[in-house]
Structure formats: structure tokens, C-alpha cells
Amino acid sequence: xxxxxxxxxxxxxxxxxxxxxxxxxxxxxxxxxxxxxxxxxxxxxxxxxxxxxxxxxxxxxxxxxxxxxxxxxxxxxxxxxxxxxxxxxxxxxxxxxxxxxxxxxxxxxxxxxxxxxxxxxxxxxxxxxxxxxxxxxxxxxxxxxxxxxxxxxxxxxxxxxxxxxxxxxxxxxxxxxxxxxxxxxxxxxxxxxxxxxxxxxxxxxxxxxxxxxxxxxxxx
Numbered sequence: 169x170x171x172x173x174x175x176x177x178x179x180x181x182x183x184x185x186x187x188x189x190x191x192x193x194x195x196x197x198x199x200x201x202x203x204x205x206x207x208x209x210x211x212x213x214x215x216x217x218x219x220x221x222x223x224x225x226x227x228x229x230x231x232x233x234x235x236x237x238x239x240x241x242x243x244x245x246x247x248x249x250x251x252x253x254x255x256x257x258x259x260x261x262x263x264x265x266x267x268x269x270x271x272x273x274x275x276x277x278x279x280x281x282x283x284x285x286x287x288x289x290x291x292x293x294x295x296x297x298x299x300x301x302x303x304x305x306x307x308x309x310x311x312x313x314x315x316x317x318x319x320x321x322x323x324x325x326x327x328x329x330x331x332x333x334x335x336x337x338x339x340x341x342x343x344x345x346x347x348x349x350x351x352x353x354x355x356x357x358x359x360x361x362x363x364x365x366x367x368x369x370x371x372x373x374x375x376x377x378x379x380x381x382x383x384x385x386x387x388x
Contacts, residue, residue, distance in 0.1 A: 170201075170255075173255075175259075179195050179197060180197070182206075183207070184206055184207040185207060188206065199224075199243075200224055202227065203226070204228040204230055220282060220283075221283055221284070221285045223243050223262050223266055224242045224243060225243050225244045225246060225258050227246045228247065229247065231247055243261050243262045243265055244257070277331065277332060278297055278331050279333035280297060280349075282296075282297050295317075297332075297347075298347075300312055300313065301347055301350045301366060301370070302344050302345060302346040303325060303337075303344065304343060305325035305342065305344070306320060308324055309323070325342075325344075328345065329345055332345065338378070338382060340364065341373065342375070344372055350366045350367055350368065352365050352367045354382075361375065362379045364382070
């Protein structure tokens with residue numbers, strides 16, 4: 169059915185959860201059509217394991233998962249048997265989403281326009297990286313500070329740092345990574361250290377090790 173849409177380029181197909189995870193990480197697709205029930209894991213569990221989540225259209229014969237799918241900010245939910253008109257509408261939605269979020273631009277590191285998947289208690293959602301002020305270490309977890317929400321990710325701060333664009337997200341010390349777009353000004357401290365102030369009024373101390381890099385970036 170997808171071959172009828174020349175603007176769609178099919179780059180891979182998976183028949184199990186493990187194969188799906190491997191291909192998504194390897195091929196970095198812009199859009200995936202994902203079934204709910206796959207050998208090994210369900211579709212929701214697959215999304216939870218991804219560092220970078222592409223646009224998702226669920227394809228399934230089970231309508232009882234439709235409401236849950238919206239917690240994952242999916243583009244659409246197609247019930248089998250899928251008809252061509254309904255598929256075309258879903259693809260149009262995906263194209264609009266991808267253009268809006270600038271996801272057509274391929275990046276090795278995550279930055280503006282990308283989303284990450286987080287689970288906050290029983291609630292799952294996608295968070296735009298551009299909305300995150302800073303990440304904070306909480307042992308084996310990392311807390312995300314975005315608006316008034318404070319969800320936790322089951323990743324260490326170093327694991328998070330390894331996936332982020334260093335031009336946008338700076339590791340300022342052992343505890344925090346900040347989004348440079350939220351920085352308003354800085355203040356020099358004794359011993360060559362810095363303090364950074366965010367536009368939200370929050371203040372952070374920069375370690376001596378990172379201070380020179382930040383001074384160079386911001387031309388302080």
C-alpha cells in the first residue's frame with residue numbers, strides 16, 4: 169500500500185521487537201508504521217527503549233489501544249484492514265508534523281526539533297528538547313526540567329549527555345546539563361568559576377573544568 173505513495177521511501181521492515189529496535193537505531197527513520205503486538209515486546213515498549221523517537225503511526229487490529237496511543241503523541245492510529253484513503257490522510261498528517269518540527273534534517277546528535285520519550289509515573293509522553301531548560305542527575309536517573317514538569321528518565325546524566333548536541337546542551341558540572349538558549353547572563357566567581365543565570369531566574373554554578381569552554385562559547 170505504501171508503494172502507491174511515491175513520497176514515501178521504504179527503508180526497512182521488522183517482524184519482531186528486537187529487529188525493530190535494531191533497524192530504527194541503525195536507519196534513523198523519519199516515520200515508522202508500528203504494530204501494537206510484536207514478538208518480544210509491544211509497540212509502546214519499543215518506543216520506551218528509543219533515545220530518539222521518530223514520528224509514529226500505529227497500525228493494529230485492536231481499537232482498545234487507541235486512547236493510550238495518544239499519550240505517546242503518535243501521528244495517527246490506523247485500524248486493520250487499512251484502506252487507502254485513511255492511509256493517505258495519516259501520511260499527510262505525518263508530513264505536516266515533520267515539516268513543523270524540522271525532522272527532515274538528519275542529525276547525529278539530538279537538538280532543537282527533536283523529541284525524547286519520558287515516563288512520569290503511569291503517564292508517558294514526548295518532550296521537545298527545545299522546551300527543556302536543563303537536565304539534572306538523580307543517581308541512575310536524570311530529571312528533566314521543562315516548564316513546570318519534572319519527569320525522570322532511567323538514564324544517567326552521562327548517558328543523556330552522549331546523545332545531545334553540545335552546541336545546544338552544555339554539561340556545566342557533574343550534576344547538570346543546561347540548554348544554552350535559556351541562558352540570560354553570567355557572573356565570574358573566585359577561582360575562575362562561573363555562575364550562569366537562566367531567563368527563568370534559576371542560577372547554576374559552573375565547574376572550573378567547564379568554565380573556559382563556556383566563556384569561549386558565549387564570549388564572556
